[in-house]
Amino acid sequence: xxxxxxxxxxxxxxxxxxxxxxxxxxxxxxxxxxxxxxxxxxxxxxxxxxxxxxxxxxxxxxxxxxxxxxxxxxxxxxxxxxxxxxxxxxxxxxxxxxxxxxxxxxxxxxxxxxxxxxxxxxxxxxxxxxxxxxxxxxxxxxxxxxxxxxxxxxxxxxxxxxxxxxxxxxxxxxxxxxxxxxxxxxxxxxxxxxxxxxxxxxxxxxxxxxxxxxxxxxxxxxxxxxxxxxxxxxxxxxxxxxxxxxxxxxxxxxxxxxxxxxxxxxxxxxxxxxxxxxxxxxxxxxxxxxxxxxxxxxxxxxxxxxxxxxxxxxxxx
Amino acid sequence: xxxxxxxxxxxxxxxxxxxxxxxxxxxxxxxxxxxxxxxxxxxxxxxxxxxxxxxxxxxxxxxxxxxxxxxxxxxxxxxxxxxxxxxxxxxxxxxxxxxxxxxxxxxxxxxxxxxxxxxxxxxxxxxxxxxxxxxxxxxxxxxxxxxxxxxxxxxxxxxxxxxxxxxxxxxxxxxxxxxxxxxxxxxxxxxxxxxxxxxxxxxxxxxxxxxxxxxxxxxxxxxxxxxxxxxxxxxxxxxxxxxxxxxxxxxxxxxxxxxxxxxxxxxxxxxxxxxxxxxxxxxxxxxxxxxxxxxxxxxxxxxxxxxxxxxxxxxxx
Numbered sequence: 134x135x136x137x138x139x140x141x142x143x144x145x146x147x148x149x150x151x152x153x154x155x156x157x158x159x160x161x162x163x164x165x166x167x168x169x170x171x172x173x174x175x176x177x178x179x180x181x182x183x184x185x186x187x188x189x190x191x192x193x194x195x196x197x198x199x200x201x202x203x204x205x206x207x208x209x210x211x212x213x214x215x216x217x218x219x220x221x222x223x224x225x226x227x228x229x230x231x232x233x234x235x236x237x238x239x240x241x242x243x244x245x246x247x248x249x250x251x252x253x254x255x256x257x258x259x260x261x262x263x264x265x266x267x268x269x270x271x272x273x274x275x276x277x278x279x280x281x282x283x284x285x286x287x288x289x290x291x292x293x294x295x296x297x298x299x300x301x302x303x304x305x306x307x308x309x310x311x312x313x314x315x316x317x318x319x320x321x322x323x324x325x326x327x328x329x330x331x332x333x334x335x336x337x338x339x340x341x342x343x344x345x346x347x348x349x350x351x352x353x354x355x356x357x358x359x360x361x362x363x364x365x366x367x368x369x370x371x372x373x374x375x376x377x378x379x380x381x382x383x384x385x386x387x388x389x390x391x392x393x394x395x396x397x398x399x400x401x402x403x404x405x406x407x408x409x410x411x412x413x414x415x416x417x418x419x420x421x422x423x424x425x426x427x428x429x430x431x432x433x434x435x436x437x438x439x440x441x442x443x444x445x446x447x448x449x450x
Numbered sequence: 451x452x453x454x455x456x457x458x459x460x461x462x463x464x465x466x467x468x469x470x471x472x473x474x475x476x477x478x479x480x481x482x483x484x485x486x487x488x489x490x491x492x493x494x495x496x497x498x499x500x501x502x503x504x505x506x507x508x509x510x511x512x513x514x515x516x517x518x519x520x521x522x523x524x525x526x527x528x529x530x531x532x533x534x535x536x537x538x539x540x541x542x543x544x545x546x547x548x549x550x551x552x553x554x555x556x557x558x559x560x561x562x563x564x565x566x567x568x569x570x571x572x573x574x575x576x577x578x579x580x581x582x583x584x585x586x587x588x589x590x591x592x593x594x595x596x597x598x599x600x601x602x603x604x605x606x607x608x609x610x611x612x613x614x615x616x617x618x619x620x621x622x623x624x625x626x627x628x629x630x631x632x633x634x635x636x637x638x639x640x641x642x643x644x645x646x647x648x649x650x651x652x653x654x655x656x657x658x659x660x661x662x663x664x665x666x667x668x669x670x671x672x673x674x675x676x677x678x679x680x681x682x683x684x685x686x687x688x689x690x691x692x693x694x695x696x697x698x699x700x701x702x703x704x705x706x707x708x709x710x711x712x713x714x715x716x717x718x719x720x721x722x723x724x725x726x727x728x729x730x731x732x733x734x735x736x737x738x739x740x741x742x743x744x745x746x747x748x749x750x751x752x753x754x755x756x757x758x759x760x761x762x763x764x765x766x767x
Contacts, residue, residue, distance in 0.1 A: 269584040273603040283600030286590040294535040
């Protein structure tokens with residue numbers, strides 16, 4: 134039986150569906166602070182899926198929920214990178230302390246395998262681009278990156294101290310169906326309100342590397358099937374990048390809009406925003422994985438999903 | 451006015467004395483969980499010193515204690531590396547969350563300069579030895595190292611997000627007067643109990659690089675005087691190392707003892723113990739610092755201090 138924290142999130146719910154498709158028993162954990170019950174529409178119809186509505190910060194409840202698990206996919210997180218400095222405790226609690234709780238709940242239940250959704254933000258502003266997993270010891274530049282790096286450190290220490298095995302995935306931005314935050318979501322949301330003008334944080338030249346969510350899940354499954362180290366760390370991304378302006382062009386073309394673009398804020402969107410997260414993914418590619426969907430198609434698939442599911446904007450507002 | 455957390459500790463109290471000698475006003479913070487009031491004997495006689503007995507985990511009290519500070523030396527920590535796996539929450543709380551509290555108490559008080567006692571343990575088991583500050587992205591191998599690395603990450607993120615300036619010092623083991631944990635202390639303590647036999651964790655071949663506490667404080671002051679980056683990270687150690695067996699030899703010679711050595715536990719002392727922490731200190735040496743006391747003299751000074759101050763064994767037991 135697999136446990137998925139953040140099971141009602143964008144990536145978490147997609148992972149749950151894939152695990153169920155492969156015939157596994159799944160316990161999903163979510164507090165629905167940002168997760169969406171509708172993302173679990175299919176899973177909740179399956180007898181192999183059990184939903185546990187708790188907060189991962191509730192360690193007592195978490196220990197109970199983990200009984201009988203064989204591995205944990207720890208995907209719950211505060212993914213709101215941008216407003217980290219508005220509430221400095223949030224990343225610490227929801228990412229670092231929550232990861233500690235997951236590890237403790239695993240330990241008392243004898244569960245020793247964990248997959249963790251980390252982020253390319255742990256590299257800060259790397260001087261090595263594309264950035265490999267063994268890049269120089271990074272300087273953290275965001276509370277989000279710091280909190281995820283801290284989670285990675287805890288996981289690695291549990292591997293050494295308690296015989297755990299870990300799969301740590303450092304994602305670029307992920308796109309696709311059920312995508313509910315980030316550039317494409319924000320731009321679409323702004324264009325719904327006013328199709329004639331689009332405010333853009335930064336100068337639009339920020340380069341971004343996006344990975345399609347199903348390609349991301351493929352990589353996670355492949356790594357867990359083939360990698361055998363105590364701590365297995367993989368960058369997940371594509372061998373390509375776009376500028377925010379490219380993405381805006383694809384979104385507007387898909388929507389048939391020609392808004393006036395209003396830039397603000399210099400060469401980055403917000404304090405701690407990294408102007409270029411571009412990861413060297415040769416390690417996961419060496420295992421035999423490659424992405425199937427281009428950045429452009431990922432953006433377009435996402436826009437199409439949002440067009441079919443405008444309810445997500447109400448749910449997130 | 452300078453603030454020193456962990457002011458009654460080994461390094462903290464030595465730092466307080468040095469700051470007072472230089473004519474500064476100092477507010478010292480300690481909860482005396484491991485700190486020793488007698489280490490503050492001299493400081494408490496100074497009108498320039500104010501002691502605040504609180505726990506750094508009490509954020510409300512910490513914010514009050516920080517009023518009027520211009521910089522913080524954050525030295526309070528759980529320094530008990532060895533038994534990390536016996537109480538997994540302790541490093542998280544006393545090192546990571548405590549550092550978050552210090553940063554928050556600084557932020558609300560408009561204090562933006564912090565010096566932080568980190569550790570060579572943040573490099574895990576580095577493949578690059580001697581290990582430079584920009585070594586490859588490390589895998590954490592102890593809860594202690596993970597918690598200190600997490601503290602570093604938080605500090606760096608506050609520098610980026612809130613305009614702080616930081617001085618992060620990655621120490622090897624520190625020796626000298628008021629030393630109350632680690633190899634020399636443990637060996638001396640065991641020999642007090644039984645001078646005829648000495649149990650040694652590991653095979654005695656573990657290599658260790660020790661720095662004398664006054665050399666350590668010299669380096670801290672020099673770095674804060676001369677380094678000007680937003681985040682200034684320095685390894686602190688000596689260009690030399692010894693084996694645990696060397697250290698045992700110097701201790702026994704100083705004490706005039708010839709115990710039987712009883713080794714156990716293989717090539718490392720405990721789970722997560724790094725068999726060799728040896729740091730490249732060229733960065734701090736380029737600023738003009740070098741250590742004045744050798745490892746051997748540091749060990750002998752420490753033994754002499756313990757001989758004059760056997761009360762520390764009672765206080766720590």
